[in-house]
Amino acid sequence: MILLGSTGSIGVNALQIAAQFHLDVDVLAAGRNITLLNQQIQQHRPRVVVIADEADRHRVAHPNILVGEAGMLDAIEGSDATQVVNAIVGFAGLKPTLKAIACNKAIALANKESLVAGGSFVDTANIQPIDSEHFGLWYLMQPSKPLRKMTITASGGAFRDWPLERLKDASLEDALKHPNWSMGQKITIDSASMMNKLFELLEARWLFGEGEYDAIIETRSLIHALIDFQDGSTTAHMAHASMQLPIAYALCATVDQTILQPVDLVQVGSLEFRAIACDRYPIWQIKEALLKEPERGVIVNAANEAAIEKFVDKKIGFLEISHQVLQAYDTFTTAPKNIDEVFLLDTEVRRYVALL
Ligand code: NAD
Ligand code: MG
Numbered sequence: 001m002i003l004l005g006s007t008g009s010i011g012v013n014a015l016q017i018a019a020q021f022h023l024d025v026d027v028l029a030a031g032r033n034i035t036l037l038n039q040q041i042q043q044h045r046p047r048v049v050v051i052a053d054e055a056d057r058h059r060v061a062h063p064n065i066l067v068g069e070a071g072m073l074d075a076i077e078g079s080d081a082t083q084v085v086n087a088i089v090g091f092a093g094l095k096p097t098l099k100a101i102a103c104n105k106a107i108a109l110a111n112k113e114s115l116v117a118g119g120s121f122v123d124t125a126n127i128q129p130i131d132s133e134h135f136g137l138w139y140l141m142q143p144s145k146p147l148r149k150m151t152i153t154a155s156g157g158a159f160r161d162w163p164l165e166r167l168k169d170a171s172l173e174d175a176l177k178h179p180n181w182s183m184g185q186k187i188t189i190d191s192a193s194m195m196n197k198l199f200e201l202l203e204a205r206w207l208f209g210e211g212e213y214d215a216i217i218e219t220r221s222l223i224h225a226l227i228d229f230q231d232g233s234t235t236a237h238m239a240h241a242s243m244q245l246p247i248a249y250a251l252c253a254t255v256d257q258t259i260l261q262p263v264d265l266v267q268v269g270s271l272e273f274r275a276i277a278c279d280r281y282p283i284w285q286i287k288e289a290l291l292k293e294p295e296r297g298v299i300v301n302a303a304n305e306a307a308i309e310k311f312v313d314k315k316i317g318f319l320e321i322s323h324q325v326l327q328a329y330d331t332f333t334t335a336p337k338n339i340d341e342v343f344l345l346d347t348e349v350r351r352y353v354a355l356l
Contacts, residue, residue, distance in 0.1 A: 001251070002027040002079050002105075004050075004072060004096055005087035007036045009184045010110040010130060010243060014085050015040060017247045026081040029072050029088075034059045050075050073099045085251070086111040087130070089186050090305055091346055094118050098339070101126065108250035116199045117298040117346065119206035121339040128250040129207055133200050135246035136225030136237030137208065146230040150211060152200055153218040153225065154276065155180045157192035159318075160217065164279060170318040172311065180221035180241045186308060193322050194281035195304055198290065202297045213291060217274040222263050238263050282322040286329055295335035302346040303328035306353035324356050 001023055005011045007030040018025055029050035030037045038061045041049060049062040050071045057065055066075050069092070076084060076099045084100040085108040086093050093111030100107050101123055109115070110130035115122060129135065133152035141147075158177045159167055175192045176185065183191075190196035197215045204213050221241040228234050239245055245259045278284045290296060307321040316324070328349050336342045 001025055001083045001085055001108075002029070002076055002081045002100075003085045003087065004029045004093070005089065005110070006030045006040055007033040008087055008089065009182065010087035010247070011085075012036075013243050014087060014108075014130075014247050014251065015044060017244060017251055018044065021248070021252050023251060024081075026079050027075045029075065032056060048075050048079070069095060072096055076100055076105070077103055082106060083108060083251070085130070086114065089113075089184055091117055091301060094342075097122060108247070112199050112203045113301055115203045115206045115297075117301045118339060118342050119202060119297060120295045120336075121342065122206070124207055127207070129203065130243065130246050130250045131200060131203065132224040132239070132241070132243065132246050134204060134207055134225075135249060136223075136239075137204060137227065139237050140225060140227045140235050141208075147211065147227055148230050149228040150204060150208065150213050151226040151228070152197065152204065152213075152215045153221070153223050154194065154197040154215050155191060155221045156217045156219060156274065157194065157196075158188070159192050159280070160219070160274075167280070168317050168319045172314070175311075175318060179219070185312075186305075189308055189311070189321070190304070192318070193283055194276060195283055195300075195322075195325070197276070198283055198287060198300070199297075201287065201291060202294050205291060205294050215276060217276060219272045219274070220268065222268060222271065282319070283325060286326065290329075293335060296329070296332075298336060298342050298345050299329055299332045299349050300325055302349035303353045306350040310354075324353050327356065328353055 003014055006028045025044040025046050027048045028040055028046045031052045034056050041062050048064050050066045054067050083106045086097055087110040090113050094114045094117055097114040107127045108130050109127050137150055158175050175189050178188050178191055187196055201213050223236045223238050225237045226234055240260050242260055248255045248259050276284050303325040307324040310316045311321050332349055336345050
């Protein structure tokens with residue numbers, strides 16, 4: 001496989017699954033954690049390594065190093081591997097996804113921003129999502145019966161139990177205290193604002209087609225997806241909060257061995273469900289509109305990335321992330337007509353949000 005984003009939360013889990021299933025790693029691509037990358041090189045012996053920054057080249061213990069976005073795209077094109085695992089964070093993941101599709105490779109896609117921003121121009125035929133909710137929906141759909149509604153669950157993020165009036169003062173450290181999952185910084189902030197769940201609804205829409213999609217809070221993150229069938233039955237996908245299960249299925253044709261221990265419901269005792277409220281999660285206001293016009297996801301994604309950058313730099317407060325995204329969504333009302341327009345709109349929206 002080609003693993004993009006190997007030193008991240010998903011990347012590290014993907015390499016554990018690669019070791020467990022004896023999968024060959026042809027390319028490792030990572031950002032700036034060279035210490036961890038060197039350990040991964042030693043263990044997995046890739047043919048090619050890609051790093052983000054030329055300045056790190058001398059620190060990388062490998063004879064065959066490519067650099068930057070161009071290096072990553074060249075590595076995909078030049079590899080015989082049939083599978084690309086895209087575990088990069090943000091819009092930077094879109095070009096590698098498009099390149100992998102152009103090279104006819106199967107894609108295990110953790111980078112949900114590829115679909116959020118470019119979904120209408122991304123062929124999903126060869127994409128297996130690495131996301132617990134989409135894995136859950138896919139799992140439940142196996143005996144195909146007429147569906148009524150697909151529901152994914154949210155933990156509610158770091159602020160689900162905070163008094164509303166304190167939200168405006170929430171710091172980066174506060175936002176990173178996720179109740180159930182250990183993940184990268186950006187997705188943890190997106191979980192606190194509920195942006196992550198909005199993205200996942202779009203991701204589901206592009207993966208599974210038109211239909212009724214919604215999300216609810218399940219505070220333990222043990223149920224990941226539910227399907228209401230026409231006949232009135234509802235099924236739920238339950239598993240412990242670990243990405244190893246979705247990763248194993250995305251990487252391997254058959255998974256017959258134990259990946260996780262089953263959930264012990266008696267030990268769990270009870271589960272709690274809540275509606276997603278717009279006062280706590282202002283971004284939820286545009287859920288219906290965005291699902292009707294999923295092509296406009298690029299606007300929301302670009303605004304969100306630009307606003308998060310300002311939040312991390314302590315230039316704006318936590319609630320302003322959502323408010324600036326909503327402002328950008330109101331300002332940019334067009335949908336891109338082709339992939340070039342996706343990239344243009346992304347740049348324009350970032351510029352707009354940077355000046356807010
Ligand atoms: P992370 O921040 O932990 O890791 C990101 C990885 O990408 C790192 O290896 C980093 O070095 C690398 N990277 C980032 N920008 C790069 C660039 N321009 N060039 C080369 N490498 C670059 O993030 P994560 O939590 O692993 O999330 C990765 C993606 O998976 C995100 O899109 C996220 O939404 C999605 N996802 C994550 C989880 C999870 O449990 N962490 C679950 C579902 C989906
Ligand atoms: Mg998820």
